[in-house]
Amino acid sequence: MDLWLIGELALTGALVGLMYALVAVGIVLVYKTSGVANFAQGAIAMSGGYATWAIAAFLGLPMWVAIPLALVAMFGFGMLVEHAVLRHMVGQPVIMIIMVTFGIEIFLRGFMPGTFGVAVKRLDLGIPQAPMFLGEMLINRAYLVGGAVSAALILAAIVLFNSRAGIVMRAVSDDQGASWSVGIRVERAIAVAWGLAGATATAAGILWGSVQGIDWSLSLLLMKALAIAILGGLDSIPGVLLAGLIVGVCESLATGVIDPLVGGGTRDIVASVIIVLTLLVRPYGLFGREHIERV
Amino acid sequence: MLLSLNNVEVVYDRVFLAVKSVSIDVGEGGLVALLGANGAGKSTTLKSVSGLLKPERGAVTRGEIAFAGRDLLALDPPERVRAGIAHVLEGRRVFGHLTPEENLLAATTMHGDRAHVKRLMERTFAWFPRLSERARTQAGYLSGGEQQMLAIGRALMTEPKLLLLDEPSLGLAPFLVDEIFDIIRRINKEAGVAVLLVEQNAAAALEVAEVAYVIDNGRVVMNGTAEVVKANPDVEAAYLGGGHSVDFRAVKHYRRRRRWLT
Numbered sequence A: 001m002d003l004w005l006i007g008e009l010a011l012t013g014a015l016v017g018l019m020y021a022l023v024a025v026g027i028v029l030v031y032k033t034s035g036v037a038n039f040a041q042g043a044i045a046m047s048g049g050y051a052t053w054a055i056a057a058f059l060g061l062p063m064w065v066a067i068p069l070a071l072v073a074m075f076g077f078g079m080l081v082e083h084a085v086l087r088h089m090v091g092q093p094v095i096m097i098i099m100v101t102f103g104i105e106i107f108l109r110g111f112m113p114g115t116f117g118v119a120v121k122r123l124d125l126g127i128p129q130a131p132m133f134l135g136e137m138l139i140n141r142a143y144l145v146g147g148a149v150s151a152a153l154i155l156a157a158i159v160l161f162n163s164r165a166g167i168v169m170r171a172v173s174d175d176q177g178a179s180w181s182v183g184i185r186v187e188r189a190i191a192v193a194w195g196l197a198g199a200t201a202t203a204a205g206i207l208w209g210s211v212q213g214i215d216w217s218l219s220l221l222l223m224k225a226l227a228i229a230i231l232g233g234l235d236s237i238p239g240v241l242l243a244g245l246i247v248g249v250c251e252s253l254a255t256g257v258i259d260p261l262v263g264g265g266t267r268d269i270v271a272s273v274i275i276v277l278t279l280l281v282r283p284y285g286l287f288g289r290e291h292i293e294r295v
Numbered sequence B: 001m002l003l004s005l006n007n008v009e010v011v012y013d014r015v016f017l018a019v020k021s022v023s024i025d026v027g028e029g030g031l032v033a034l035l036g037a038n039g040a041g042k043s044t045t046l047k048s049v050s051g052l053l054k055p056e057r058g059a060v061t062r063g064e065i066a067f068a069g070r071d072l073l074a075l076d077p078p079e080r081v082r083a084g085i086a087h088v089l090e091g092r093r094v095f096g097h098l099t100p101e102e103n104l105l106a107a108t109t110m111h112g113d114r115a116h117v118k119r120l121m122e123r124t125f126a127w128f129p130r131l132s133e134r135a136r137t138q139a140g141y142l143s144g145g146e147q148q149m150l151a152i153g154r155a156l157m158t159e160p161k162l163l164l165l166d167e168p169s170l171g172l173a174p175f176l177v178d179e180i181f182d183i184i185r186r187i188n189k190e191a192g193v194a195v196l197l198v199e200q201n202a203a204a205a206l207e208v209a210e211v212a213y214v215i216d217n218g219r220v221v222m223n224g225t226a227e228v229v230k231a232n233p234d235v236e237a238a239y240l241g242g243g244h245s246v247d248f249r250a251v252k253h254y255r256r257r258r259r260w261l262t
Ligand SMILES: Nc1ncnc2c1ncn2[C@@H]1O[C@H](COP(=O)(O)OP(=O)(O)O)[C@@H](O)[C@H]1O
Pocket: B012, B013, B016, B018, B036, B037, B038, B039, B040, B041, B042, B043, B044, B045, B056, B057, B058
């Protein structure tokens, strides 16, 4: 096994991992603001891909117009999910809320292909197909662009969380009653978190759609995103960044190194192994906050 | 009057009557104490003013609450804060995972002007120098006294006309109680913020308040100037004890023995 190949696997894995992490950002945003585990994020990413394709195909708009429109539309969709569903679940047991978000996931998985047809849709962002050479490493340009855009958006999310708007979201997650008492519009903060989850998922759906086309299988990104969110600590965006890189690199190395030995199939178990191991060994993840017990 | 509650009744879960016909007035820049035993309905009364009953499935079912001439009951909690009411909840309730600085910033959503927020921040740190020393630790790790200062400082960031304080001395060492009450007095005198102060530590509250109400079992059973209330033998026996310290068990015992004042 030569080093160039390992390097290629690791670098591609890192880029792919960043693209997974972008899906996980929305899970963390929502969890961090409202304490709700958002199991609909995979299908929201998929729907964002469909929305972009549909806007471009039916309205005959170029990508650079269709993408911002889709981002805005899916921001609205995220807020709608909060308004129409989750706001009414306040005070319900956690398991009920998880089931509801997962129900939305399943619904969208069926609804989108049902509406637009099951054939894979092409989403062409104009990224050249020819791979790029770095030394002897072959790097797919779509992953390069996808990884870079994802990293930039995740960094933007980190900046947001340290701005006043982000502080308000974190305050809401700490104590809703106290948030009301100092004038925070709690419901609006939570709706905005869902809106941002919708928009970031859409960005991820577009990037993944340009790589593998758009069909229901984009929603399987949920598994990777959950693994990353759990490993990163569920409420830490820097955690998402690091966990994304870890999951992506592990998957890629498993595919390149272990698959040839065992005959394939390791890629898809990496995420589940990471979920289980994290929950067993370090349930609050790499960067998750522990509960502060004092007062 | 800045705040007036008129025959307010509060019901939890549609059935449990927690406050029955309470009337309280707080004047512009006034300092009013609301005293009573555990479970008397003090916190509920404050929540009826700040609007924080709703998240607890409580509602004002009768009476009126007016603030600076406006009907408060028509406003939701964030609008009441914008109207000038800040509620420091029982148990301090700081944002434990945020730093003190972030705690203060979280309370400024009503202010658009950054320079103004910065001035308020400096004013708050000047009020509570101890907080600026710990501005970068997570608030959950602050001591009880520091958390209480942070909770009050955070409420002041909203620039209230009226501060509702729910048991600020709860669980604090005596020297800290003095410090907190000193701060309350200064906020009231120097910044001109009216205060409605709920306390079980009646001795300390009656030292700073001008007017006091005593509430028992959801009803106001006595009100008057702090001197008059202090001099009342029942209050003396129930709250002030011999040595000016409150013994809650004694209060309860006393209440069981004799349903005083009702
Ligand atoms: N969220 C709630 N739901 C139901 N009953 C409540 C709730 N909060 C308080 N109560 C009841 O209302 C009464 C008054 O409570 P409270 O206002 O907290 O008293 P205090 O602050 O004087 O100790 C008590 O009997 C208490 O059990």
